[in-house]
Amino acid sequence: MKEITIIGAGIGGLTAAIALQKQGYEVEIFEQAAAFKKAGSGINLAINAMQIYQRLGVYEDILAHSSYTHSMSVRDKSFDYLVKGDLTGFEKKYGAKTVAIHRASLHEILLNHLKDTPIHLDKKLQKLEQINGTVKLHFEDGTEHISPIVIGADGIHSAVRTSIFDATVLRDGNQICWRGICKAPELATAYKHELNEIWGKGNRFGFVYITDEDIYWYALKNKDRLKGRDENLLDVFSDYPAVVKAIISSTGKEDILYNEIWDLHPIHQWHKGNVCLLGDAAHATTPNLGQGAVQAIESAYVLSHCLEQEDSIEQAFNRFQEMRKTKADHITNTSWRLGKMAQSESTIVCGLRNFMTRMTPASVANKMNEFIYRLDY
Numbered sequence: 001m002k003e004i005t006i007i008g009a010g011i012g013g014l015t016a017a018i019a020l021q022k023q024g025y026e027v028e029i030f031e032q033a034a035a036f037k038k039a040g041s042g043i044n045l046a047i048n049a050m051q052i053y054q055r056l057g058v059y060e061d062i063l064a065h066s067s068y069t070h071s072m073s074v075r076d077k078s079f080d081y082l083v084k085g086d087l088t089g090f091e092k093k094y095g096a097k098t099v100a101i102h103r104a105s106l107h108e109i110l111l112n113h114l115k116d117t118p119i120h121l122d123k124k125l126q127k128l129e130q131i132n133g134t135v136k137l138h139f140e141d142g143t144e145h146i147s148p149i150v151i152g153a154d155g156i157h158s159a160v161r162t163s164i165f166d167a168t169v170l171r172d173g174n175q176i177c178w179r180g181i182c183k184a185p186e187l188a189t190a191y192k193h194e195l196n197e198i199w200g201k202g203n204r205f206g207f208v209y210i211t212d213e214d215i216y217w218y219a220l221k222n223k224d225r226l227k228g229r230d231e232n233l234l235d236v237f238s239d240y241p242a243v244v245k246a247i248i249s250s251t252g253k254e255d256i257l258y259n260e261i262w263d264l265h266p267i268h269q270w271h272k273g274n275v276c277l278l279g280d281a282a283h284a285t286t287p288n289l290g291q292g293a294v295q296a297i298e299s300a301y302v303l304s305h306c307l308e309q310e311d312s313i314e315q316a317f318n319r320f321q322e323m324r325k326t327k328a329d330h331i332t333n334t335s336w337r338l339g340k341m342a343q344s345e346s347t348i349v350c351g352l353r354n355f356m357t358r359m360t361p362a363s364v365a366n367k368m369n370e371f372i373y374r375l376d377y
Protein backbone atom coordinates (compact mmCIF):
# COMPACT_ATOMS: atom_id res chain seq x y z
CA MET A 1 0.00 0.00 0.00
CA LYS A 2 1.14 3.58 -0.73
CA GLU A 3 2.12 5.49 2.42
CA ILE A 4 1.64 9.17 3.11
CA THR A 5 2.12 11.37 6.17
CA ILE A 6 0.06 14.44 6.99
CA ILE A 7 1.22 17.09 9.44
CA GLY A 8 -1.78 18.80 11.10
CA ALA A 9 -5.23 17.46 11.98
CA GLY A 10 -7.21 20.59 11.12
CA ILE A 11 -10.04 20.70 8.58
CA GLY A 12 -7.54 20.54 5.69
CA GLY A 13 -5.47 17.64 7.08
CA LEU A 14 -8.47 15.52 8.07
CA THR A 15 -10.26 16.10 4.75
CA ALA A 16 -7.07 15.20 2.88
CA ALA A 17 -6.80 12.01 4.93
CA ILE A 18 -10.36 10.99 4.01
CA ALA A 19 -9.77 11.74 0.32
CA LEU A 20 -6.40 9.95 0.22
CA GLN A 21 -7.75 6.85 1.93
CA LYS A 22 -10.42 6.66 -0.75
CA GLN A 23 -7.58 6.56 -3.28
CA GLY A 24 -5.99 3.61 -1.47
CA TYR A 25 -3.34 5.46 0.53
CA GLU A 26 -2.25 4.40 3.99
CA VAL A 27 -2.36 7.67 5.89
CA GLU A 28 -0.73 8.66 9.16
CA ILE A 29 -1.33 12.05 10.82
CA PHE A 30 0.83 13.94 13.31
CA GLU A 31 -0.82 16.76 15.29
CA GLN A 32 0.80 19.14 17.77
CA ALA A 33 -2.22 19.42 20.10
CA ALA A 34 -2.32 17.00 23.03
CA ALA A 35 -6.11 16.67 22.71
CA PHE A 36 -8.85 17.90 20.38
CA LYS A 37 -10.46 20.86 22.12
CA LYS A 38 -14.10 21.94 21.74
CA ALA A 39 -13.23 25.09 19.75
CA GLY A 40 -15.91 27.65 20.61
CA SER A 41 -16.76 28.95 17.19
CA GLY A 42 -18.67 28.10 14.08
CA ILE A 43 -17.78 27.95 10.43
CA ASN A 44 -19.60 28.54 7.22
CA LEU A 45 -19.25 25.78 4.61
CA ALA A 46 -20.04 27.16 1.18
CA ILE A 47 -21.44 25.22 -1.78
CA ASN A 48 -18.00 24.39 -3.19
CA ALA A 49 -16.95 22.69 0.06
CA MET A 50 -20.25 20.86 0.31
CA GLN A 51 -19.85 19.50 -3.25
CA ILE A 52 -16.51 18.04 -2.17
CA TYR A 53 -18.03 16.53 0.95
CA GLN A 54 -20.73 14.96 -1.26
CA ARG A 55 -18.03 13.29 -3.33
CA LEU A 56 -16.30 12.08 -0.16
CA GLY A 57 -19.48 10.71 1.42
CA VAL A 58 -19.46 13.16 4.34
CA TYR A 59 -22.24 15.50 3.14
CA GLU A 60 -25.21 13.85 4.87
CA ASP A 61 -23.43 13.75 8.24
CA ILE A 62 -22.66 17.45 7.96
CA LEU A 63 -26.23 18.32 6.95
CA ALA A 64 -27.53 16.42 9.97
CA HIS A 65 -25.38 18.42 12.42
CA SER A 66 -25.50 21.91 10.94
CA SER A 67 -27.92 24.65 10.00
CA TYR A 68 -28.86 25.30 6.39
CA THR A 69 -28.22 28.85 5.10
CA HIS A 70 -30.22 30.04 2.08
CA SER A 71 -28.89 33.59 1.92
CA MET A 72 -25.79 35.61 2.75
CA SER A 73 -26.50 39.31 3.01
CA VAL A 74 -24.66 42.49 3.87
CA ARG A 75 -26.59 45.24 5.66
CA ASP A 76 -25.92 48.71 6.95
CA LYS A 77 -26.31 49.78 10.58
CA SER A 78 -30.03 50.46 10.03
CA PHE A 79 -30.26 46.80 9.04
CA ASP A 80 -31.18 47.77 5.49
CA TYR A 81 -29.77 45.57 2.75
CA LEU A 82 -26.59 46.56 0.93
CA VAL A 83 -26.45 43.15 -0.77
CA LYS A 84 -29.20 40.56 -0.58
CA GLY A 85 -27.44 37.34 -1.49
CA ASP A 86 -29.89 34.58 -2.38
CA LEU A 87 -28.07 31.23 -2.58
CA THR A 88 -30.96 29.04 -3.72
CA GLY A 89 -30.14 29.35 -7.45
CA PHE A 90 -26.57 28.12 -6.85
CA GLU A 91 -27.90 25.44 -4.53
CA LYS A 92 -30.11 24.07 -7.33
CA LYS A 93 -27.42 24.43 -9.98
CA TYR A 94 -24.78 22.55 -7.99
CA GLY A 95 -27.05 20.23 -6.02
CA ALA A 96 -25.43 21.16 -2.70
CA LYS A 97 -26.44 23.38 0.22
CA THR A 98 -24.57 26.03 2.18
CA VAL A 99 -24.43 25.28 5.91
CA ALA A 100 -23.01 26.74 9.09
CA ILE A 101 -21.72 24.32 11.73
CA HIS A 102 -19.96 24.25 15.08
CA ARG A 103 -16.25 23.65 14.36
CA ALA A 104 -16.14 20.91 16.99
CA SER A 105 -19.03 19.09 15.27
CA LEU A 106 -17.27 19.26 11.91
CA HIS A 107 -14.09 17.95 13.49
CA GLU A 108 -15.94 15.08 15.11
CA ILE A 109 -17.66 14.14 11.84
CA LEU A 110 -14.34 14.13 9.97
CA LEU A 111 -12.69 12.04 12.72
CA ASN A 112 -15.57 9.56 12.56
CA HIS A 113 -14.64 8.95 8.92
CA LEU A 114 -11.06 8.22 9.97
CA LYS A 115 -11.61 5.62 12.69
CA ASP A 116 -8.76 3.35 11.49
CA THR A 117 -6.29 6.13 10.77
CA PRO A 118 -3.38 6.58 13.18
CA ILE A 119 -3.52 10.15 14.51
CA HIS A 120 -0.55 10.87 16.77
CA LEU A 121 -1.33 13.72 19.16
CA ASP A 122 1.20 15.84 21.05
CA LYS A 123 3.58 15.61 18.09
CA LYS A 124 4.80 19.04 17.14
CA LEU A 125 6.91 19.06 13.99
CA GLN A 126 10.11 21.03 14.41
CA LYS A 127 11.59 20.59 10.93
CA LEU A 128 11.96 18.12 8.09
CA GLU A 129 14.77 17.00 5.82
CA GLN A 130 14.56 15.40 2.39
CA ILE A 131 17.11 12.59 2.09
CA ASN A 132 17.44 10.20 -0.88
CA GLY A 133 13.81 10.44 -2.00
CA THR A 134 12.33 10.15 1.50
CA VAL A 135 11.34 12.73 4.09
CA LYS A 136 12.67 12.67 7.65
CA LEU A 137 10.43 14.41 10.18
CA HIS A 138 11.87 15.74 13.44
CA PHE A 139 9.43 16.37 16.29
CA GLU A 140 9.93 18.63 19.28
CA ASP A 141 9.83 15.66 21.67
CA GLY A 142 13.01 14.36 20.02
CA THR A 143 11.34 11.56 18.02
CA GLU A 144 11.66 11.10 14.25
CA HIS A 145 9.57 9.56 11.50
CA ILE A 146 10.44 8.73 7.89
CA SER A 147 7.87 8.87 5.12
CA PRO A 148 7.91 8.70 1.31
CA ILE A 149 5.47 11.63 0.94
CA VAL A 150 4.56 14.44 3.36
CA ILE A 151 1.59 16.81 3.20
CA GLY A 152 2.00 19.99 5.27
CA ALA A 153 -1.50 20.85 6.51
CA ASP A 154 -0.16 22.63 9.57
CA GLY A 155 -1.82 26.00 9.17
CA ILE A 156 -0.73 29.57 8.49
CA HIS A 157 2.43 29.31 10.65
CA SER A 158 3.37 26.03 8.95
CA ALA A 159 6.63 24.45 10.11
CA VAL A 160 6.57 22.34 6.94
CA ARG A 161 6.49 25.52 4.83
CA THR A 162 9.38 27.13 6.69
CA SER A 163 11.37 23.89 6.36
CA ILE A 164 11.13 23.90 2.55
CA PHE A 165 10.91 27.61 1.68
CA ASP A 166 12.89 30.57 3.05
CA ALA A 167 11.01 33.71 2.25
CA THR A 168 7.26 33.55 2.71
CA VAL A 169 5.46 36.60 4.02
CA LEU A 170 2.50 36.79 6.41
CA ARG A 171 0.37 39.92 5.98
CA ASP A 172 -1.14 41.66 8.99
CA GLY A 173 -4.75 42.55 8.15
CA ASN A 174 -4.66 45.08 11.01
CA GLN A 175 -8.00 43.80 12.19
CA ILE A 176 -9.02 41.91 15.30
CA CYS A 177 -11.84 39.46 15.52
CA TRP A 178 -14.01 38.17 18.34
CA ARG A 179 -16.08 35.02 17.83
CA GLY A 180 -18.76 33.46 19.97
CA ILE A 181 -21.61 30.98 20.18
CA CYS A 182 -24.80 31.61 22.12
CA LYS A 183 -28.37 30.41 22.48
CA ALA A 184 -30.35 32.42 19.94
CA PRO A 185 -32.16 35.34 21.56
CA GLU A 186 -35.83 35.89 20.60
CA LEU A 187 -34.91 38.87 18.39
CA ALA A 188 -32.81 36.64 16.12
CA THR A 189 -35.42 34.00 15.33
CA ALA A 190 -36.56 35.86 12.20
CA TYR A 191 -33.14 35.19 10.62
CA LYS A 192 -32.95 31.43 11.04
CA HIS A 193 -31.54 30.46 7.66
CA GLU A 194 -29.71 33.65 6.78
CA LEU A 195 -26.16 34.78 7.28
CA ASN A 196 -26.23 38.53 7.96
CA GLU A 197 -23.17 40.76 8.10
CA ILE A 198 -23.59 44.38 9.18
CA TRP A 199 -21.05 47.00 8.11
CA GLY A 200 -20.32 50.03 10.26
CA LYS A 201 -17.36 52.42 10.42
CA GLY A 202 -14.17 50.51 11.18
CA ASN A 203 -16.14 47.56 12.49
CA ARG A 204 -18.46 44.72 11.36
CA PHE A 205 -20.69 42.12 12.94
CA GLY A 206 -21.98 38.86 11.40
CA PHE A 207 -24.20 36.08 12.68
CA VAL A 208 -25.69 32.81 11.49
CA TYR A 209 -27.48 29.85 13.07
CA ILE A 210 -25.36 26.68 13.44
CA THR A 211 -28.13 24.50 14.95
CA ASP A 212 -31.85 25.05 15.50
CA GLU A 213 -31.06 26.93 18.70
CA ASP A 214 -27.49 28.15 18.54
CA ILE A 215 -25.99 31.15 16.83
CA TYR A 216 -22.38 31.64 15.78
CA TRP A 217 -21.31 35.26 15.54
CA TYR A 218 -18.15 37.17 14.65
CA ALA A 219 -17.18 40.79 15.20
CA LEU A 220 -14.29 42.70 13.65
CA LYS A 221 -12.63 45.95 14.48
CA ASN A 222 -9.56 47.76 13.15
CA LYS A 223 -6.47 47.12 15.24
CA ASP A 224 -5.29 50.71 15.43
CA ARG A 225 -8.40 51.64 17.40
CA LEU A 226 -7.89 48.70 19.73
CA LYS A 227 -8.21 49.12 23.47
CA GLY A 228 -7.58 45.45 24.19
CA ARG A 229 -9.04 42.02 23.76
CA ASP A 230 -11.38 42.61 26.72
CA GLU A 231 -12.99 45.64 25.16
CA ASN A 232 -16.70 45.86 25.94
CA LEU A 233 -18.37 44.71 22.72
CA LEU A 234 -21.66 46.32 23.72
CA ASP A 235 -19.81 49.66 23.65
CA VAL A 236 -18.12 48.92 20.31
CA PHE A 237 -21.45 47.96 18.71
CA SER A 238 -23.68 50.38 20.67
CA ASP A 239 -25.02 51.95 17.45
CA TYR A 240 -25.79 48.57 15.83
CA PRO A 241 -29.28 47.02 15.53
CA ALA A 242 -30.92 45.59 18.68
CA VAL A 243 -30.47 42.00 17.45
CA VAL A 244 -26.67 42.43 17.52
CA LYS A 245 -26.72 43.68 21.11
CA ALA A 246 -29.07 40.85 22.11
CA ILE A 247 -26.64 38.30 20.64
CA ILE A 248 -23.63 39.82 22.41
CA SER A 249 -25.55 39.95 25.72
CA SER A 250 -26.51 36.27 25.33
CA THR A 251 -22.85 35.15 25.14
CA GLY A 252 -20.76 34.40 28.23
CA LYS A 253 -17.56 36.48 28.24
CA GLU A 254 -15.48 33.36 28.91
CA ASP A 255 -16.89 31.81 25.71
CA ILE A 256 -15.61 34.55 23.41
CA LEU A 257 -12.59 33.79 21.22
CA TYR A 258 -10.18 36.50 20.14
CA ASN A 259 -7.87 36.49 17.09
CA GLU A 260 -5.86 38.80 14.93
CA ILE A 261 -6.51 38.61 11.19
CA TRP A 262 -3.54 37.65 9.01
CA ASP A 263 -3.07 35.98 5.65
CA LEU A 264 -0.20 34.49 3.67
CA HIS A 265 0.93 36.63 0.76
CA PRO A 266 0.41 34.24 -2.21
CA ILE A 267 3.57 32.14 -2.60
CA HIS A 268 5.08 30.99 -5.92
CA GLN A 269 5.39 27.32 -5.18
CA TRP A 270 3.37 24.95 -3.00
CA HIS A 271 5.68 21.94 -3.14
CA LYS A 272 9.31 20.83 -3.12
CA GLY A 273 10.52 17.29 -3.72
CA ASN A 274 8.21 14.86 -1.93
CA VAL A 275 6.63 17.52 0.29
CA CYS A 276 3.48 19.49 -0.56
CA LEU A 277 1.57 22.19 1.31
CA LEU A 278 -2.20 22.27 1.63
CA GLY A 279 -4.81 24.57 3.19
CA ASP A 280 -3.67 27.57 5.23
CA ALA A 281 -0.07 26.34 5.02
CA ALA A 282 -0.22 27.01 1.24
CA HIS A 283 -2.95 29.63 0.79
CA ALA A 284 -4.12 31.19 4.07
CA THR A 285 -6.68 33.91 3.40
CA THR A 286 -8.49 36.49 5.54
CA PRO A 287 -12.00 35.34 6.50
CA ASN A 288 -13.89 38.03 4.56
CA LEU A 289 -15.22 35.63 1.92
CA GLY A 290 -15.61 32.72 4.37
CA GLN A 291 -13.40 30.62 2.11
CA GLY A 292 -10.27 29.67 4.11
CA ALA A 293 -11.33 26.21 5.19
CA VAL A 294 -13.40 25.77 2.05
CA GLN A 295 -10.30 26.27 -0.09
CA ALA A 296 -8.42 23.80 2.13
CA ILE A 297 -11.21 21.28 1.49
CA GLU A 298 -10.99 21.81 -2.30
CA SER A 299 -7.20 21.44 -2.18
CA ALA A 300 -7.45 18.24 -0.13
CA TYR A 301 -9.70 16.63 -2.73
CA VAL A 302 -7.72 17.78 -5.78
CA LEU A 303 -4.38 16.73 -4.29
CA SER A 304 -5.64 13.21 -3.61
CA HIS A 305 -6.84 12.87 -7.21
CA CYS A 306 -3.62 14.20 -8.69
CA LEU A 307 -1.59 11.72 -6.62
CA GLU A 308 -3.79 8.93 -7.91
CA GLN A 309 -3.81 9.99 -11.55
CA GLU A 310 -0.26 11.19 -12.26
CA ASP A 311 2.73 8.88 -12.82
CA SER A 312 5.14 10.54 -10.43
CA ILE A 313 4.91 12.55 -7.21
CA GLU A 314 6.45 15.56 -8.95
CA GLN A 315 3.88 15.45 -11.75
CA ALA A 316 1.08 15.07 -9.21
CA PHE A 317 2.22 18.06 -7.17
CA ASN A 318 2.72 20.18 -10.31
CA ARG A 319 -0.74 19.29 -11.58
CA PHE A 320 -2.27 19.99 -8.15
CA GLN A 321 -0.74 23.47 -8.06
CA GLU A 322 -1.78 24.11 -11.66
CA MET A 323 -5.39 23.18 -10.88
CA ARG A 324 -5.74 25.06 -7.60
CA LYS A 325 -3.40 28.05 -7.37
CA THR A 326 -5.19 30.55 -9.61
CA LYS A 327 -8.47 30.20 -7.73
CA ALA A 328 -6.91 30.13 -4.25
CA ASP A 329 -4.72 33.20 -4.95
CA HIS A 330 -7.64 35.11 -6.45
CA ILE A 331 -9.72 34.42 -3.35
CA THR A 332 -6.87 35.48 -1.03
CA ASN A 333 -6.38 38.78 -2.86
CA THR A 334 -10.11 39.53 -3.27
CA SER A 335 -10.75 38.75 0.39
CA TRP A 336 -7.89 41.05 1.40
CA ARG A 337 -9.31 43.97 -0.60
CA LEU A 338 -12.87 43.29 0.60
CA GLY A 339 -11.67 43.38 4.21
CA LYS A 340 -10.07 46.79 3.72
CA MET A 341 -13.22 48.21 2.11
CA ALA A 342 -15.56 46.74 4.71
CA GLN A 343 -13.51 48.18 7.59
CA SER A 344 -13.09 51.74 6.31
CA GLU A 345 -13.15 54.41 9.02
CA SER A 346 -13.91 57.45 6.90
CA THR A 347 -17.53 58.66 6.93
CA ILE A 348 -17.25 59.72 3.28
CA VAL A 349 -15.68 56.44 2.16
CA CYS A 350 -18.26 54.42 4.15
CA GLY A 351 -21.12 56.42 2.60
CA LEU A 352 -19.68 55.89 -0.87
CA ARG A 353 -19.00 52.21 -0.11
CA ASN A 354 -22.58 51.64 1.00
CA PHE A 355 -23.96 53.51 -2.01
CA MET A 356 -21.79 51.60 -4.49
CA THR A 357 -22.48 48.26 -2.82
CA ARG A 358 -26.22 48.89 -2.92
CA MET A 359 -26.05 49.94 -6.60
CA THR A 360 -23.86 47.06 -7.76
CA PRO A 361 -25.95 44.80 -10.01
CA ALA A 362 -26.64 41.33 -8.65
CA SER A 363 -24.89 39.95 -11.76
CA VAL A 364 -21.51 41.19 -10.45
CA ALA A 365 -21.84 39.35 -7.12
CA ASN A 366 -23.23 36.32 -8.94
CA LYS A 367 -20.20 36.23 -11.22
CA MET A 368 -17.88 36.10 -8.22
CA ASN A 369 -20.04 33.46 -6.52
CA GLU A 370 -20.05 31.41 -9.70
CA PHE A 371 -16.24 31.56 -9.79
CA ILE A 372 -16.10 30.44 -6.15
CA TYR A 373 -18.75 27.69 -6.19
CA ARG A 374 -17.88 26.06 -9.52
CA LEU A 375 -15.52 23.09 -9.39
CA ASP A 376 -13.61 22.64 -12.65
CA TYR A 377 -12.72 19.05 -11.94
Ligand SMILES: Cc1cc2nc3c(=O)[nH]c(=O)nc-3n(C[C@H](O)[C@H](O)[C@H](O)COP(=O)(O)OP(=O)(O)OC[C@H]3O[C@@H](n4cnc5c(N)ncnc54)[C@H](O)[C@@H]3O)c2cc1C
Pocket residue numbers: 007008009010011012013030031032033042043044045123124125126153154155156157158159177179218259261278279280281284285287290291292293294295296
Ligand atom coordinates in the same frame (compact mmCIF):
# COMPACT_ATOMS: atom_id res chain seq x y z
C1 LIG B 1 -12.10 34.62 12.43
C2 LIG B 1 -12.06 33.55 11.38
C3 LIG B 1 -13.22 33.10 10.77
C4 LIG B 1 -13.18 32.13 9.76
N1 LIG B 1 -14.33 31.74 9.17
C5 LIG B 1 -14.28 30.84 8.15
C6 LIG B 1 -15.47 30.40 7.49
O1 LIG B 1 -16.60 30.77 7.85
N2 LIG B 1 -15.36 29.52 6.44
C7 LIG B 1 -14.15 29.07 6.03
O2 LIG B 1 -14.10 28.29 5.08
N3 LIG B 1 -13.00 29.46 6.65
C8 LIG B 1 -13.03 30.32 7.70
N4 LIG B 1 -11.89 30.68 8.33
C9 LIG B 1 -10.59 30.13 7.88
C10 LIG B 1 -10.36 28.73 8.42
O3 LIG B 1 -10.45 28.71 9.82
C11 LIG B 1 -8.99 28.22 7.99
O4 LIG B 1 -8.76 28.52 6.64
C12 LIG B 1 -8.92 26.71 8.18
O5 LIG B 1 -9.06 26.39 9.53
C13 LIG B 1 -7.62 26.18 7.63
O6 LIG B 1 -7.56 24.80 7.87
P1 LIG B 1 -6.15 24.07 7.87
O7 LIG B 1 -6.45 22.66 8.20
O8 LIG B 1 -5.41 24.39 6.63
O9 LIG B 1 -5.31 24.78 9.03
P2 LIG B 1 -5.61 24.86 10.58
O10 LIG B 1 -7.06 24.88 10.88
O11 LIG B 1 -4.77 25.96 11.12
O12 LIG B 1 -5.08 23.46 11.14
C14 LIG B 1 -3.70 23.21 11.24
C15 LIG B 1 -3.49 22.05 12.22
O13 LIG B 1 -2.10 21.77 12.26
C16 LIG B 1 -1.67 21.71 13.60
N5 LIG B 1 -0.26 22.13 13.63
C17 LIG B 1 0.22 23.40 13.48
N6 LIG B 1 1.56 23.40 13.56
C18 LIG B 1 1.94 22.10 13.76
C19 LIG B 1 3.20 21.47 13.92
N7 LIG B 1 4.36 22.16 13.89
N8 LIG B 1 3.25 20.12 14.09
C20 LIG B 1 2.07 19.38 14.12
N9 LIG B 1 0.85 19.94 13.99
C21 LIG B 1 0.78 21.30 13.80
C22 LIG B 1 -2.59 22.65 14.35
O14 LIG B 1 -2.66 22.37 15.74
C23 LIG B 1 -3.92 22.39 13.65
O15 LIG B 1 -4.62 21.32 14.19
C24 LIG B 1 -11.92 31.62 9.36
C25 LIG B 1 -10.75 32.05 9.98
C26 LIG B 1 -10.80 33.00 11.00
C27 LIG B 1 -9.51 33.45 11.64
